[in-house]
Amino acid sequence: MTVSALTRPGQRDRISVKLGEIDWRLAGLLAFIAGIGAMMLYSIAGGSWKPWAEAHLIRFALLFGIMIILSLVDLRVWYSLAYPAYALALLLLVAVMLVGDVRLGARRWLGHGSLSLQPSELMKIALVMALGRFYHNLTAKQARWSWKLLIPVAMIGAPVLLVAKQPDLGTAILLALTGGIMMFMGGLTWKVIWPVVIGVCVAVPPAVMFVLKPFQRDRIMTFLHPDKDPSGTGYHIIQSEIAAGSGGFLGKGYLLGTQSQLNFLPEKQTDFIFATVAEEFGFIGCFVVLAAYGAIVFTALRIASTSHSHFGRMAAAGMTATFAFYVLINGAMVIGLAPVVGVPMPLLSYGGTVMVTVMIGFGLVQAVRVHRYFELPRGRGFLF
Amino acid sequence: MNEPAIFFEDANERQGSFLRRTVLVGGGAVLGLGALVTRLGMLQLVEAGRYKTLSSNNQWNYRVIPPPRGRILDRNGVVLAGNRPSFRVLVIRDETKDLDQTLNLVGELIPSTVDRRRQLLREISQSPRFTPVAVASDLSWEDFAKVNLHANELPGVMADMNEARYYPFGGAFAHVIGYVAKVSDNDMKKAKEAAAASGTDIDPMLMHPGFRIGKQGIEKAFDKQLRGQPGGQKVEVDSRGRVVGEDRDGDRRPTPGDDIVLTIDADVQNRALEVFGKESGAAVVMDVRNGDVLCLLSAPSFDANAFVSGVPGATYKALNEYDHHPLLNKATSGTFPAGSTFKTMVALAALEKGISPKDTYVCNGVFPFGNHVFKCDQHHGAQDMHGAIVTSCDVFFYQTALKVGPDLIAATARKFGINAVFEDIHIPQQRGTLPDIAWKKKTYKDPRQQIWYPGETPSFGIGQGYLAVNPLQLCVMTSRLANGKKALLPRLVKSIGGKEMPPGNAVPDLPVNPDHLQFVREAMASVANDARGTAFAAAQLGLGPIKMAGKTGTAQSHTYDGGHGAHGAVGEWKFRDHGWFVAFAPYDEPRYAMAVLVEHGGFGASAAAPKAREIMRTTLLKDAEIMARIQKQPGARIDAAPPPLAPDAMKSDLPPDMQDTPAAPASTSTPAVRTTP
Structure with a gap:
């Protein structure tokens, strides 16, 4: 049975009804991308399920189940948990600062081995939820321009600075962009938006020169002039461009990509997997994958716009924005439109952390869809 | 309190603005994806030819x-x-x-x-x-x-x-060079x-x-x-x-x-491994003029070649579980009580304090102190310091230590490299323990244990109690004694890729009166060359004018209570005493110093000294100047080496060639049972 604004509240709470309300088209698109990812991982392992493709599929299946379960969780619970989750994430980020494990030269992890936790990933979800809750309690006028907007600025600024300090530039940028977009969607006045956008454009070059760590600056310099050092840091960009370009219109064919198979491509199973798609399936393949990503973004934005609660709107839109930024930044990086910043292609790249974040995020988006007729009161949630 | 109602107008305005902005964001996403597709089109459609060539040229x-x-x-x-x-x-x-x-x-x-x-x-x-x-x-x-x-x-x-x-020599160098x-x-x-x-x-x-x-040793360090x-x-x-x-x-x-040249002399170290046979222990030889380490052996050893291709699990397990610990580098990472070899330090501390070497104590085999009786296993009678070192009289050193006090003993030993870690060795070392009053305070939590009790000093005076040293430290101690001037540092790596490493003698002088050092050296010469010396029989080199000086040590490794063995090489192997011998030669013009440890070997004079003699002979005979000196002496000759020390023979308390010499049984030093009042 379908749900409408007039359905009796008791009926909406039935699990069977809720399951019917999940956006299965969106779920199907996610599975499609993850399937393509497994296919590519099979290919770059030289036609083998191990070590990546199998693990990728198992992980996705597990997280798909979790997404379904999360989508049944009452929006009031999400709302209640918004601030506690944010506080916990912030606390963990501070803890990482003090006692974190240094891995690959950066301090990002808490704990050791399989129980390790990257608090910046938790923050990606918590920030969206917390901002959603904050805007839920704001009037249109306040959201447009008032002193109260200092609070979301602080809520975004604190984790961005902590993450940038780790140093994890990719995640910091992602958090800042997501927060910015949410303030924009909340209704920030254009009078402020223009100066900020122009200010950022002016401030970036000097920041690159003086604030960034040398290796981060090198990456950006390499991006601007990759040919200067073709075997050193410019190598990634050149190889990935060659992989994409040599794919042509139809691609070299599945399992036949020479660039990726011969290890010319670095990080081929994580950050540069899209280059393998481009090489083996060509322009057509890339177009299909990007179209699928686009469809996901639009479906999710539509879910956001149909929600009756402002929290649902903002949270769903925020999660969508995070996802879209992942796709755009990684895509741009792989085909030489942006510097290498270590942002993976969500669901396509091998790696558990980002998949967890993305699938929990879509659990929230689906929950917004399932509970779109809920009227959420302002103020305190029913737990916290 | 929740707000009673939403303001419809405001809510509508909020939703309206959200929807407008969502359209803009959606448009932004389209623009972004459009930019990606455009760029892909440029790469894959317009410039595809160029990149295809690049991709096939790339195959170099x-x-x-x-x-x-x-x-x-x-x-x-x-x-x-x-x-x-x-x-x-x-x-x-x-x-x-x-x-x-x-x-x-x-x-x-x-x-x-x-x-x-x-x-x-x-x-x-x-x-x-x-x-x-x-x-x-x-x-x-x-x-x-x-x-x-x-x-x-x-x-x-x-x-x-x-x-x-x-590794051509298999095991002899496994602990030094690693694998x-x-x-x-x-x-x-x-x-x-x-x-x-x-x-x-x-x-x-x-x-x-x-x-x-x-993975280990020099292979790992460099x-x-x-x-x-x-x-x-x-x-x-x-x-x-x-x-x-x-x-x-x-x-x-x-x-x-780069090739790495070590200061090790392969002949000396091979001879040392041979001399140890099946026994467990360590031997360290140093040149006292420049600190070069000629031998750094830990026995028994293992075949490093087996580790290169991957040692089978069962072999590794057997090596690991064998109670002689072949995988442990005992020369640097094994720590043991120093036993009577430490009396050299106690004597020096006494001299530095101004105690006269002529002071005598009468030894009648026991020294009652507090409610404990410390023992000596001989009645040495009246002894001055020289005599007490020569006969290794415990009673003398119990009382001297009490007079000097633990702090001065520890400070003196520290000057001679006890408790030190030597950077220039480049292989891991265990520091061991050199106790003094501050150390006890720092180490123990229980306030009652933080106090240094007078009853602990006598044991310390004969190198027992809390004291634990590694053979390398004792060798450094002996070479500083023998050098008589410099605070020598051991050097294991001679050169890397032809570049010489700094020598061990570019160091400051020892802050000790040279006369006092001379006194201790003379006493050590008597240990090996006086008929009543504890090592008289075992330490004769048979090289004419070239004589050795040394000090024996028999370190108690385990309490004798509960029937666990007794003094010397009796009882179950793992409860037996450790045998030590530290030595330098020639005694009149020192060139080489050594420390030999035989783990659970029993008396130092019978277990360690004969091995030390063999290793020292090999070392000296490789030195051209020493050879010239032996041959210059009219009528001098190089005695044939004493019969080889067959591993089986080593199982008896004394090597066969000295079983009937009367001096051997006197070659003792008594470890004291630690007392806590």
């Missing part, structure tokens, strides 16, 4: 050629660790028709691969395409020839020759972290099949220097990755690793 690849690892040589150029050719069989997955069947056929030719089949399958399937994986190495010529003979029937299998690490082994996951993780921290790329050689990394720079073989691969051509001119030659 470099194959890593590992450089020969630097050798490790002894001071005379004898190779301690070198490289030897090794025949290998490699499998290239993508050139085989059927991997399973290929492995079956290889298994028929080389049966050893059958046992490791599962592991090999994993290694082969995880390797990048067209990369050869070694399935068997160190083949005999016959096996190698067999594989070559069948090469036609085995597509994807090839046999080649590479260089493998080789190399396969790069483990852990090594890889560490290398990645180090590379990320410094912002450089990880050494590509680590990924090379068959590359070996230094892994970077020994490794060298890899070369590259420029090969042309077709679009499927098969090698179709080579460009000899494009090859980059590998730079071999």
